[in-house]
Amino acid sequence: MGNVLKDKQEGSAHAAQAFQAWLNLKGYSYIYLEQSTLTFPEKFLGAIKRPDFLIGTFRHGAFFVDVKGHGFYQDDDGSYFSLLADEALQYHRLEAFVGLPVWLAYLPEEEGLQAAYFYPTSLVANNLPALDYNGREFFKIHLNAASLKRVPLNSSGQLSCLC
Numbered sequence: 388m389g390n391v392l393k394d395k396q397e398g399s400a401h402a403a404q405a406f407q408a409w410l411n412l413k414g415y416s417y418i419y420l421e422q423s424t425l426t427f428p429e430k431f432l433g434a435i436k437r438p439d440f441l442i443g444t445f446r447h448g449a450f451f452v453d454v455k456g457h458g459f460y461q462d463d464d465g466s467y468f469s470l471l472a473d474e475a476l477q478y479h480r481l482e483a484f485v486g487l488p489v490w491l492a493y494l495p496e497e498e499g500l501q502a503a504y505f506y507p508t509s510l511v512a513n514n515l516p517a518l519d520y521n522g523r524e525f526f527k528i529h530l531n532a533a534s535l536k537r538v539p540l541n542s543s544g545q546l547s548c549l550c
Contacts, residue, residue: 452491454494459497475512
């Protein structure tokens, strides 16, 4: 179990680095939210999930992005990403507390971290059924979901499709 968690953390770190490089390439304004426990109040630990980036745009305002280095999963309905239900609740609390939207950005290794699949966390708990796997609830975000936006992480990719 420890190796699986470590692999996911390393995958997410590589994904966050690729995403940050793309933000720099595009010239987007952002703040990277360092993830150590020293940069977050103790009272929020376990209650609010801290995203990786706060991005500001002139046209669409500010929003949070949490980068996920997860790959695709498969079921009878096709490919999907997963999100733990407790994480979805923590993102919901952050949105309510700060008043800014949170977007998930999945950067699958299968695509060489060359694209990000964005999904608003505000739609997770309200629009998707919670499923149980090994005693933990999670949500499936299928690739055919209308609100899932694929953005190439090259010079042509734009965040404007999110707003």
